[in-house]
Amino acid sequence: MNSKKLTVAILLGIVLIAFLFGMYNYQRRVQSSQEQRVTLQKGLLVRMHSPVFGPTNAPVTIVEFFDPACETCRAFYPIVKDLLRKYPNDVRLVLRYAPFHPGSDQVAKLLEAAKRQDKYWPVLEMVLAEQPNWADHGTPNLELAYKAAEKAGLNLKQALVDAATLAVDAVLKQDIEDLTSFEVTKTPTFFVNGRGLPSFGPDQLATLVAEEVAKAKK
Numbered sequence: 001m002n003s004k005k006l007t008v009a010i011l012l013g014i015v016l017i018a019f020l021f022g023m024y025n026y027q028r029r030v031q032s033s034q035e036q037r038v039t040l041q042k043g044l045l046v047r048m049h050s051p052v053f054g055p056t057n058a059p060v061t062i063v064e065f066f067d068p069a070c071e072t073c074r075a076f077y078p079i080v081k082d083l084l085r086k087y088p089n090d091v092r093l094v095l096r097y098a099p100f101h102p103g104s105d106q107v108a109k110l111l112e113a114a115k116r117q118d119k120y121w122p123v124l125e126m127v128l129a130e131q132p133n134w135a136d137h138g139t140p141n142l143e144l145a146y147k148a149a150e151k152a153g154l155n156l157k158q159a160l161v162d163a164a165t166l167a168v169d170a171v172l173k174q175d176i177e178d179l180t181s182f183e184v185t186k187t188p189t190f191f192v193n194g195r196g197l198p199s200f201g202p203d204q205l206a207t208l209v210a211e212e213v214a215k216a217k218k
Contacts, residue, residue, distance in 0.1 A: 044178055045191055046094050049112075049171045051120055054084050054092030059216035060193055060209060063094045065179050067187040068108060068145075069101035069135035074128045076188050079202045083209050090213045097175040098187045103140030105172060106163075110149055112171050113162035119154050126152040 045063045062080065066073040084091055099105035107127060114123040126148045127134075134144035150156045162168065179189075190197055192208045 044181070045096075045194060047096075047174060047178070049174070051095045051111075051115070052092055053095075053121065055089060056092065058090055058092035060087065060091045060212045061094055062091060062205075062209065063096060063191040065096045065098040065175075065182075065184045065187060065189040067098050067100050067104050068111065068124075068127055069099075069104040069131065069137065069140060070187040071131070071135075073188045074131050076202065076205075077125075077128055079205070083206060087209070087213055090216060091209060096178065097172055098179050098184055098189070099172065099176070100187060101135065101137050101140070103135075103142055103145075106142055107145050108172055109163040109168050110146065110154075110159055112168045113159040114149065114152075114154055116162050117155060117159065119152060122152040123149045123154050 046061065062083070064073075064076075064080065080093055084093060097105075097108040099108050111120060111124055111127070114120045127145055130144065130148035130151075134141045134148065146156055146160075149159065182189075190205055190208075192205070193212045195208060195212070197204045197208060
């Protein structure tokens, strides 16, 4: 390698290092700001309308801001369920909506309507299972999402009526206000007893849950 090419390579390396360092610092600032907001408003992480899976009096609460059209949310769902199975008396899951993808707000409203038929969790699981068929991010096929909900035993006609009510609109509006307040910008975003993940990943989530369970047992 001649000196000119070596100089260019060194400069590119310096630029890359500077970029990565800048990104790291930016992510740390965002995380720090989010942690401060959650600390100040921790009581708003769980709302009265929020769906809860697991014991209501569990000492450890996983709050997940999720988007029903998000592939990563779909991938994490069985991971979170495994944690609930591992700690059946100690951990509960609370879901909050973060409808970032086109059409996902309508599916979130359908999920809310499913509560009235006591079908929330089976409908959620079926919608996630069928997600690859309906959740095209450019042109989502909501009819396929609705058909998936029907497979779970939902009375679709009634659910669509219920989904159009002001009460359901208010739920979605509140969750969007809260995710904005907590600076949630991606899905899924997890908080475990108000603590955010130090970095994103299933191992990090499992470790944080284990730490909070251990604290609760002391």
